[in-house]
Amino acid sequence: MGNKIRVDGIKISQELIHISIFSRPDKEDLNTRFLRSMAENRINCPILFYSAMDRRSQGGVCVTCEDSHRLDQMLALDPHLKENVQCISPVGSISLFPHKFSLNFLGCLMHVFGKTGLPMYGMAASLSALTVTTDFQMVDRAIESLKPYIRLPLNHAPFRSQLCIKTL
Amino acid sequence: METIAVYWENKAKTYGFQVERDLSLFQISVAPFEMAELGSTLFNDTSGIRFSWVLAQSTGDHQRLKIYLLLNQEWAPSMQGIVERARENDIDLNLQTTSPVELIYFHGPHFGDRYGIADTALGTLRRKGLPIIATGCTGASVYIIAPEKQSAEIKQILSGVFDTPNE
Numbered sequence: 001m002g003n004k005i006r007v008d009g010i011k012i013s014q015e016l017i018h019i020s021i022f023s024r025p026d027k028e029d030l031n032t033r034f035l036r037s038m039a040e041n042r043i044n045c046p047i048l049f050y051s052a053m054d055r056r057s058q059g060g061v062c063v064t065c066e067d068s069h070r071l072d073q074m075l076a077l078d079p080h081l082k083e084n085v086q087c088i089s090p091v092g093s094i095s096l097f098p099h100k101f102s103l104n105f106l107g108c109l110m111h112v113f114g115k116t117g118l119p120m121y122g123m124a125a126s127l128s129a130l131t132v133t134t135d136f137q138m139v140d141r142a143i144e145s146l147k148p149y150i151r152l153p154l155n156h157a158p159f160r161s162q163l164c165i166k167t168l
Numbered sequence: 169m170e171t172i173a174v175y176w177e178n179k180a181k182t183y184g185f186q187v188e189r190d191l192s193l194f195q196i197s198v199a200p201f202e203m204a205e206l207g208s209t210l211f212n213d214t215s216g217i218r219f220s221w222v223l224a225q226s227t228g229d230h231q232r233l234k235i236y237l238l239l240n241q242e243w244a245p246s247m248q249g250i251v252e253r254a255r256e257n258d259i260d261l262n263l264q265t266t267s268p269v270e271l272i273y274f275h276g277p278h279f280g281d282r283y284g285i286a287d288t289a290l291g292t293l294r295r296k297g298l299p300i301i302a303t304g305c306t307g308a309s310v311y312i313i314a315p316e317k318q319s320a321e322i323k324q325i326l327s328g329v330f331d332t333p334n335e
Contacts, residue, residue, distance in 0.1 A: 022228060032294040039287035046280040048305035049225050050290070051236060053195050053266065060225055061286075086228060095307070101218040103250075107210025110235075114203030120233060123224035124304030124311075127275060130222070131306040 005108045007096050007150040010143065011129070012159045013046070014064055015090040015136050017071065018121050021059040022084055030084050031059035037081065041074045043067050047093055047131060049122045060122045062133060065090055090136035091121060094143065096150075097129035106130065108149050116145045179331040180285060182276040187319045191220055192244045192267035193301060194237045196251065200226070202259040203233060209254040215246045220271055221311050223304045236302050238313060241268060269301060270319035272312045274326070279308040286310075292329050298322060 023030045031050060038045060044067070049060035063071055068089070075082040099105045109130060113120045118141065121133045134142055143159065198206050221238040239247055244267065251263050279285050289310050290303055298321065302313040314322055 020225075020228060029294055032291050035287040035291045039284040039291070042283045044281065044283040045286055046306070048286050048290075048303065049223055050300070050303040051195075051223065051225060051234065052299075052301055053193075053236070053264065058225055058228070093306075101220065103210050103213050103215075103217045103219060106219065106222055106237075107207045107213065110203050110207030111211050112204075112207070114200065114205070114207055117201070119226070119230070120200065120203070120224060121226050123222065123235075124306045125219070125222045126304075126307040126309035126311075129307055 004149060004151045005105050007152055009097055009157050010152070010159050011095040011161065012139055013093040016062040016064055016092060016133070017068055017087055017089040018091040018133055019061045019063065020086045021061070023057045025055050025057070029057065030081060031057060033081060034059065034061070034085070037074050037078060041070055043070055043074065047122070047124065047133065049124055062091065062093065088121060091133045092136040092139040093131050093133045094139060095129040095131040099125060099128065099130045112145050112149060113142070116141070118142050118145070177331065179329065180276055180282070180288060181331045182274045184332050185272060185274045185323045185326060187323060188220060188271040189268065189319065190241045191269050191271055192239050192241050192265060193269045193313055194239065194247055195264040196235045196237065197232050197262040198235065199231065199260060200233050205257040205259050206254045206261065209250055213250055215250070217243045217246055221304065221313070223302055238269070238271060266301065268316045270314050270316060272314065272319050272322050272326070274310055274330070275308045276330070277308065279310065280306070288329050289326060293322060293325060296325060298325070
């Protein structure tokens with residue numbers, strides 16, 4: 001493996017629920033229906049993945065475990081939607097930054113997760129961070145597995161935020 | 169300590185919409201236990217390729233991981249070479265390319281902390297029948313991959329449902 005990757009910071013989420021939504025091309029787009037229900041029920045999704053390159057589109061959404069009860073109520077009122085979603089809980093997200101759009105940075109993350117057998121349920125890039133979701137109980141192990149491959153500053157910020165923002 | 173703040177806006181504010189064209193979207197499908205070899209090939213690549221965006225999703229049965237890598241079209245031949253080098257490790261990689269595609273992305277204050285942003289953006293586009301190839305929302309960012317020649321219309325529609333600074 002090449003030189004260590006410079007990482008200025010890592011952020012770990014609180015416990016999340018990863019919801020996968022599957023739609024067939026000849027049927028209603030359930031992802032759209034799911035997002036509308038989430039908005040109407042005031043449930044935030046801090047992370048969202050969606051792809052439609054194959055015949056079957058796949059959406060993935062993360063919500064906080066605090067919202068699980070409202071999510072259950074929302075799905076209970078829409079049985080068709082409920083039978084087409086798959087939930088994994090608890091998951092956690094790990095965001096590393098800055099990625100600088102580097103293929104080496106991306107490869108490092110993939111190599112570590114693949115080598116250590118850590119599940120990767122989803123990954124997405126934002127302007128500066130690469131965010132990966134995995135089992136919540138595996139998050140600390142993921143960080144420890146990444147450390148030999150990355151250079152963090154000595155005075156880096158805490159991995160877990162001490163501030164929680166929630167929209168009511 | 170808990171602090172409650174009340175804020176109301178007619179439309180969610182953004183910092184403006186960015187568009188990139190002439191891009192290629194690579195979908196690489198790999199088994200999770202073979203991701204290490206693919207990752208190693210990318211980690212050791214010296215071509216200097218910069219991605220525009222990336223997304224990955226595990227399939228429903230978790231047997232495959234689908235990685236969507238968005239690059240400028242000029243990098244397409246080099247990316248093909250990287251995939252071939254990864255295959256030399258005797259791993260089962262499936263590659264599908266869509267080109268050209270276009271990217272629309274935007275950011276807004278506390279997008280990751282508020283409900284309704286995804287529905288306002290993606291729900292609006294889907295309800296108007298606009299095709300979306302892939303999307304990712306993390307942090308305060310929304311990234312949308314669209315077929316060729318769709319970005320202008322997508323930007324126009326999004327400008328109607330989000331508040332943008334005067335350009």
